[in-house]
């Protein structure tokens with residue numbers, strides 16, 4: 001391929017590859033520059049190697065963003081069913097694990113191979129996609145309506161540029177805030193990035209929960225107005241598990257996290273138990289609902305060690321209330337090193353929600369995790385990568 005391109009896409013991740021395939025199949029000549037030695041590295045490790053490639057129920061309500069309406073247009077124009085149809089056209093076997101989360105039966109590699117084949121298909125319609133690996137972009141300049149991109153000492157130019165370099169989560173894999181630096185260079189605002197879908201750390205007295213590291217229980221975890229009924233896991237450093245990862249995206253330093261340890265119980269459950277089984281202890285009734293070690297530590301912390309028949313109604317009501325809303329004050333998160341995604345990023349106020357093009361800089365686009373749109377755990381982040389990639393790919 002010659003060095004004359006209609007568009008240059010920075011980053012061969014989920015969003016960049018999808019964008020390239022769509023633009024290529026619409027007849028564009030596209031160059032994708034990828035700093036890693038191979039494309040789609042985050043796809044390869046995703047979903048425990050099976051890639052949770054979408055969530056069948058994905059809609060705007062499943063995303064955090066400075067503008068909750070921003071994702072609507074792209075998500076409506078490229079839906080989870082559209083991606084599923086693509087997967088099926090490649091005979092990739094899949095299954096629903098839980099809560100609408102769709103995974104490959106085989107391996108995440110199938111998704112990367114499919115995206116590369118979609119890129120290759122563009123040749124049939126007069127387009128072309130070249131994916132150049134080991135090509136780290138270090139500088140971009142914009143002059144006379146063309147973007148000049150420097151990668152490995154070489155300069156390539158095109159009238160359109162797509163920022164698809166993702167967010168800074170998992171720096172060990174080479175993730176950086178490059179997208180934000182570039183956006184700022186072009187005068188675009190960046191919403192302060194924070195680690196999301198990340199374990200929370202505990203300090204002080206709450207460190208006692210360390211004793212039950214490895215224990216998990218089905219709870220409802222909440223932070224602010226957000227709450228998620230899924231499992232929580234006690235870890236050596238604090239709290240993890242799906243419900244905690246979900247609320248970590250909403251949690252802000254200094255705030256409390258609430259945990260309902262008895263999501264199935266309502267009314268005066270403990271008083272009813274006192275009447276039915278007055279010889280039982282708090283520890284023994286909690287052991288019916290929760291893992292033993294968790295039941296024991298909660299009973300100990302509530303300080304009720306008599307038989308229920310000997311405890312006052314007031315004390316049991318207070319205990320039940322506490323079990324329904326146990327509050328933790330996390331000392332922090334495990335940071336970008338352990339975060340699955342990033343909350344924040346290139347401000348949606350700077351971009352067209354239809355095309356992902358920067359309003360101030362014609363020809364400049366931003367897609368995927370680089371943008372201030374962050375999905376819940378469960379396939380939502382890839383769906384945003386596909387949908388925003390398609391929106392920009394069609395506009396290029």
Ligand code: FAD
Pocket residue numbers: 010011012013014015016033034035036039040041042043045046047048051052053054135136137138164165166167169170174175176178339340341367368369370378379380381382383385
């Ligand atoms: P990325 O996939 O991060 O791609 C960006 C690309 O740009 C990378 O290949 C990077 O090497 C390249 N790049 C960066 N800087 C430069 C540069 N200067 N020059 C050239 N190239 C550059 N989401 C789900 O929906 N389902 C899952 O199952 C899931 N599992 C995950 C598991 C883990 C462990 C992690 C970390 C994330 C997971 N996610 C999952 C989130 C998902 O991977 C991301 O939301 C998604 O990959 C974002 O796509 P992207 O294309 O915007 O960015």
